[in-house]
Amino acid sequence: MKKVLTPEQKIVADDILRYKKNKLAQLFAILGIVFNCLYFCLLYAIPDANMRKITLGVSVVLTLVLLLLVFLSSEGVKGYNKKFSIVLLVIAAFQILRIFYYPLNGLLSNSLNGIGYFGYYPKEISFPYFIIMVIWLVASAGCIIASAVLGWIYAARLQKFQKKLDSGEISVEETLKDMDAQDAEHALHVDSSVELDFEEVEG
Numbered sequence: 001m002k003k004v005l006t007p008e009q010k011i012v013a014d015d016i017l018r019y020k021k022n023k024l025a026q027l028f029a030i031l032g033i034v035f036n037c038l039y040f041c042l043l044y045a046i047p048d049a050n051m052r053k054i055t056l057g058v059s060v061v062l063t064l065v066l067l068l069l070v071f072l073s074s075e076g077v078k079g080y081n082k083k084f085s086i087v088l089l090v091i092a093a094f095q096i097l098r099i100f101y102y103p104l105n106g107l108l109s110n111s112l113n114g115i116g117y118f119g120y121y122p123k124e125i126s127f128p129y130f131i132i133m134v135i136w137l138v139a140s141a142g143c144i145i146a147s148a149v150l151g152w153i154y155a156a157r158l159q160k161f162q163k164k165l166d167s168g169e170i171s172v173e174e175t176l177k178d179m180d181a182q183d184a185e186h187a188l189h190v191d192s193s194v195e196l197d198f199e200e201v202e203g
Contacts, residue, residue, distance in 0.1 A: 011175045014161040021078045022154050028147035029074030029088065033067055035140035036095070039133055043102065059102075066091060070144065077151030080158050088148035095141035103133040 005013060040063055070091055076084025164170045 017158045025147045025150040026074045026078040028143045032140045032143035035136050039136035080155040082155040085148040085152040088144050092141040092144040
């Protein structure tokens with residue numbers, strides 16, 4: 001069961017965001033890069049005669065640019081920059097669209113073969129390779145989307161908190177004082193209850 005935060009605890013939790021990086025969003029972006037690299041390795045291991053040198057060169061450059069953009073965006077969402085969440089969503093959409101280019105064309109032309117991926121699938125069948133490539137691309141897109149969403153949510157949360165601080169609507173110092181007073185009052189109440197229970201036992 002999720003613990004419900006008091007208003008004071010919520011303020012403190014939001015204040016922590018000012019000093020703590022969004023590493024979870026960054027982690028998902030890095031995972032997106034990892035899955036994209038797996039797709040990259042499988043794609044360029046296929047000895048397809050239809051993959052011409054010019055097409056191969058453009059594909060390599062495009063993949064490197066994509067990886068660089070995702071890495072830079074991972075640093076951006078780590079620092080609560082909402083603009084990079086938009087970049088990541090665009091990249092995720094592009095990852096999905098890639099399925100309908102080479103993987104699908106390779107399946108239809110039965111050219112995704114000849115490598116014996118992990119020595120398990122028959123070399124003359126394209127479908128298993130198509131499925132694996134789709135899995136890598138979808139996993140990459142999913143991780144990148146997760147990074148974008150988390151980056152946007154926490155960035156918006158921090159932005160909203162900062163506006164309240166700047167306007168004087170809330171004060172972290174006053175909130176901490178109130179929490180200390182509440183803790184002291186609670187401790188006093190507990191001590192009183194213990195003393196009453198002890199007196200009842202003695203009586």
